[in-house]
Amino acid sequence: xxxxxxxxxxxxxxxxxxxxxxxxxxxxxxxxxxxxxxxxxxxxxxxxxxxxxxxxxxxxxxxxxxxxxxxxxxxxxxxxxxxxxxxxxx
Numbered sequence: 001x002x003x004x005x006x007x008x009x010x011x012x013x014x015x016x017x018x019x020x021x022x023x024x025x026x027x028x029x030x031x032x033x034x035x036x037x038x039x040x041x042x043x044x045x046x047x048x049x050x051x052x053x054x055x056x057x058x059x060x061x062x063x064x065x066x067x068x069x070x071x072x073x074x075x076x077x078x079x080x081x082x083x084x085x086x087x088x089x090x
Contacts, residue, residue: 018041019042020040023038023039036066049066055075057083
């Protein structure tokens with residue numbers, strides 16, 4: 001996720017994110033307790049999930065995009081080459 005201050009942080013995989021802002025809505029009476037809307041600060045347009053990486057692999061494991069349930073075989077293979085199988089479980 002980008003930041004608004006001094007500029008965007010690079011992703012662990014090296015892809016620079018956009019400057020952005022995320023609004024978190026908490027609805028206590030809804031089955032989906034939290035919803036997130038992320039805006040591109042340059043355009044103020046919402047950023048859709050499919051515009052974001054499916055996963056980010058770091059030294060401690062992988063972080064999946066909220067709508068991703070499982071890694072593809074290729075994603076798992078790439079992750080296991082960088083880490084180990086235990087850290088690539090999804």
